[in-house]
Amino acid sequence: MDLLVVGELNADVIVECGDVRPAFGQVEEIVEDATIVLGSSGAITACGAARLGARVAMAGVVGDDWLGEFVLDRLRERGVDTSYCLRRPGRRTGMSVVLGARGDRSILTFPGEIGRLAASDVPAEALAAARHLHVSSYFLQRDLWPGLPGLLRAARERGLTTSIDPNWDPGRSFDQGLPALLPLVDYLLPNEAEALHIAAASGHPGLRSVREAAAVLASLGTGAVVKCGAEGALLHRPDGTRLRVTAPEITPLETTGAGDSFDAGLLTALLAGKDLPAALRTASACGALSTQGAGGTAAQPDAAQADALAATLTVVDLTEAASDTDGGAAGTRPAGAGPDDVASGPRSHPSTDSTVTHPQENQQ
DSSP, X not given: OOEEEEOOOEEEEEEEOTTOOOOTTTOOOOOSEEEEEEOOHHXXXXXXXXXXXXXXXXXXXXXXXXXXXXXXXXXXXXXXXXXXXXXXXXXXXXXXXXXXXXXXXXXXXXXTTTTOOOGGGSOHHHHHHOSEEEEEOGXXXXXXXXXXXXXXXHHXXXXXXXXXXXXXXXXXXXXXXXXXXXXXXXXXOOBHHHHHHHHHHTXXXXXXXXXXXXXXHHHTTSEEEEEOGGGOEEEEOTTSOEEEEOXXXXXXXXXXXXXXXXXXXXXXXXXXXXXXXXXXXXHHHHHHHGGGSSSSSTTOOOHHHHXXXXXXXXXXXXXXXXXXXXXXXXXXXXXXXXXXXXXXXXXXXXXXXXXXXXXXXXXO
């Protein structure tokens, strides 16, 4: 197994509202489209990685209702191993209603069993079989919080790399022990708003830019990969490496799960031996291509599709520019370092198939 995803499981009801806005008072409106699909950050990431050719298993909890069977069936259809998923008798599977409005969205979630996975529910043999442990929707995984430090340590001891996609915090604290976990996390994968909130929760309120937030998160011991939508993504590592990848010029049909498909592209590329610049390009391509269908999994690309689009994208090395700004602070890129030197680091699987441009060469 390449990838073990530990996370929430639920179905999504995708409603494209167009210009209509919901109104109470028993008001009925006609919307443009509606469908029920596989939801949840973890499941979408698992399916995206399997679509790219990775061997993937999922650990999560559903109820014994028809929605639980629907979720597990969709995972199996995508080639995801569900043998570590649990069905709890008499319990209900979670569901999210995603209201889309011309590229924006609001999400209403009934948790059901979403937060009921404990670290003790993840078998030791699952960790032993995997190469990477990914945790999704941290702030929804309430029963996972107490045991997750031990689970991450056990993964590290077995030689696994680790990642967390925090997703939004419905409680608005953006803490719940996450900042303290970051030294055990190789890659934290938030979006812009989440990065700013988590950095603030770690004791750095008032930050104004994603670069500042990424720097704070990297100082806590993790590789911060901040997803910036149409602006691509920004990476900041604890060793001072700073990279930005562009985003493809694609008009999205529906954006649910785009960040999760980004995660799938990044992790699968790293596990395949690509360096960080190449992995960032693959991730950006996967996130963009996934927006060409309704729901998180319908338009996820295969490896050939992702590679073709990734080849058109640019990675800009911000490390040397930071060195000029910071007066040559420790952790900036050494003079004369090549792409592999930028991308290599603890367990990052470097290779030589990628190039990096510099701000003075390419201002994209």
